[in-house]
Amino acid sequence: MKRVxxxxxxxxxxxxxxxxxxxxxxxxxxxxxxGDAALDGFATLDPDIALLDINIKGSKDGIDLARVIREKYxxxxxxLTSYAxxxxxxxxKEVLPYxxxxxxxxxxxxxxxxxxxxxxxxxxxMGGFPSQASIFNKLNIQLTDREYQLFQGLYEGLSNKAMAxxxxxxxxxxxxxxxxxFTKLDVSSRGEAMKKAIDLMKG
Amino acid sequence: MKRVxxxxxxxxxxxxxxxxxxxxxxxxxxxxxxGDAALDGFATLDPDIALLDINIKGSKDGIDLARVIREKYxxxxxxLTSYAxxxxxxxxKEVLPYxxxxxxxxxxxxxxxxxxxxxxxxxxxMGGFPSQASIFNKLNIQLTDREYQLFQGLYEGLSNKAMAxxxxxxxxxxxxxxxxxFTKLDVSSRGEAMKKAIDLMKG
DNA sequence: GCTAAATTCACCCCTTTGGGTGGTTATGGG
DNA sequence: CCCATAACCACCCAAAGGGGTGAATTTAGC
Numbered sequence: 103m104k105r106v107x108x109x110x111x112x113x114x115x116x117x118x119x120x121x122x123x124x125x126x127x128x129x130x131x132x133x134x135x136x137g138d139a140a141l142d143g144f145a146t147l148d149p150d151i152a153l154l155d156i157n158i159k160g161s162k163d164g165i166d167l168a169r170v171i172r173e174k175y176x177x178x179x180x181x182l183t184s185y186a187x188x189x190x191x192x193x194x195k196e197v198l199p200y201x202x203x204x205x206x207x208x209x210x211x212x213x214x215x216x217x218x219x220x221x222x223x224x225x226x227x228m229g230g231f232p233s234q235a236s237i238f239n240k241l242n243i244q245l246t247d248r249e250y251q252l253f254q255g256l257y258e259g260l261s262n263k264a265m266a267x268x269x270x271x272x273x274x275x276x277x278x279x280x281x282x283x284f285t286k287l288d289v290s291s292r293g294e295a296m297k298k299a300i301d302l303m304k305g
Numbered sequence: 306m307k308r309v310x311x312x313x314x315x316x317x318x319x320x321x322x323x324x325x326x327x328x329x330x331x332x333x334x335x336x337x338x339x340g341d342a343a344l345d346g347f348a349t350l351d352p353d354i355a356l357l358d359i360n361i362k363g364s365k366d367g368i369d370l371a372r373v374i375r376e377k378y379x380x381x382x383x384x385l386t387s388y389a390x391x392x393x394x395x396x397x398k399e400v401l402p403y404x405x406x407x408x409x410x411x412x413x414x415x416x417x418x419x420x421x422x423x424x425x426x427x428x429x430x431m432g433g434f435p436s437q438a439s440i441f442n443k444l445n446i447q448l449t450d451r452e453y454q455l456f457q458g459l460y461e462g463l464s465n466k467a468m469a470x471x472x473x474x475x476x477x478x479x480x481x482x483x484x485x486x487f488t489k490l491d492v493s494s495r496g497e498a499m500k501k502a503i504d505l506m507k508g
Numbered sequence: 509g510c511t512a513a514a515t516t517c518a519c520c521c522c523t524t525t526g527g528g529t530g531g532t533t534a535t536g537g538g
Numbered sequence: 539c540c541c542a543t544a545a546c547c548a549c550c551c552a553a554a555g556g557g558g559t560g561a562a563t564t565t566a567g568c
Contacts, residue, residue: 221424259500297462
């Protein structure tokens with residue numbers, strides 16, 4: 103079941119969207135009325151998609167949120183919009199949204215926009231390495247930053263020596279943290295660890 | 306660019322579908338008017354999706370083709386149908402198609418059915434190991450049966466010893482064919498080979 | 509200040525992997 | 539029959555990997 107976050111400051115609209123999402127079989131894991139709270143939600147709730155009101159209240163608007171999503175997270179976003187001036191539209195295009203839902207909307211608008219966004223995102227980013235939060239949510243495993251970094255390097259097919267050179271650390275540090283990573287993942291070879299990452303990406 | 310195979314015995318309709326597919330940005334790699342020829346096409350043309358007329362001429366109808374696709378290949382199919390009696394509809398449901406295009410159809414019908422089918426298939430089968438034909442088409446590399454089998458085992462995270470035990474061969478045979486596989490893939494570790502498989506699956 | 513966790517790194521030892529060399533047998537096509 | 543290809547297997551040796559032990563330093567929370 104895909105997890106949806108809704109960022110919309112008009113309570114009636116947010117509730118309507120939530121109602122449609124649930125009716126369509128999605129799981130609404132968070133509803134936020136301002137951008138700062140939404141950012142915390144992105145970090146902790148591991149959504150599969152976010153629906154963002156462009157003109158959201160708070161120090162961060164929908165476009166700011168979209169930028170953060172693109173930099174730090176691995177899920178698509180769709181904008182909710184009722185109107186937009188030319189300058190805003192230009193900014194909107196810069197962050198490359200996966201769709202727009204124009205208010206007032208129907209349930210079918212929600213459905214098709216979410217489906218298409220997930221599809222486009224799937225096409226574009228199949229192979230996106232799971233985030234630390236995602237690994238925690240799916241496996242209940244908390245990786246340290248270094249463990250996570252080496253997990254990524256390993257997934258890229260890098261040898262221990264290549265990782266040491268790439269991250270400017272000793273090969274002994276690489277071995278140390280691969281050891282702890284393997285223990286956490288309950289595997290005993292890099293092949294098994296890579297497979298674990300692949301399986302995580304299947305959902 | 307996604308590769309489409311059309312299996313339809315009414316020439317005018319087949320040509321119309323081909324026209325729409327090309328207009329929508331897909332590549333039509335094969336058009337077949339009977340089921341036996343279509344089977345050959347599936348084996349050699351590496352399609353991303355097949356559009357199957359239910360009542361196709363030949364010893365194999367659309368439903369038979371769908372069964373073979375499900376058993377032997379790794380791509381979705383959408384049925385083309387103008388009418389269907391209850392018995393046929395039951396059989397159709399058994400093979401779990403990814404959509405239906407009802408005649409007469411519009412270009413939008415073609416577009417949305419192909420998009421949704423590819424999306425559903427991507428969701429369902431992300432992680433499907435590429436076929437030998439697919440590897441040949443994408444990398445121009447012809448793997449022998451044994452090389453391919455070991456590539457799959459490696460992708461599952463198996464050690465050389467585990468592969469030897471699983472396939473009832475000597476570990477020396479495993480090493481021999483991993484060596485030739487690595488040469489063909491131009492990699493020098495199992496990690497790199499696994500990554501190559503992952504990248505192949507991204508398309 | 510103390511403690512726990514994270515990070516950094518070393519070293520030991522054994523196993524596994526991968527590049528190389530070589531040989532035999534079976535099969536299919538010309 | 540001949541040749542090319544595929545499959546089967548062995549052995550050598552060096553490099554890489556992985557499980558273990560240990561120590562020092564840094565950071566954050568109590």
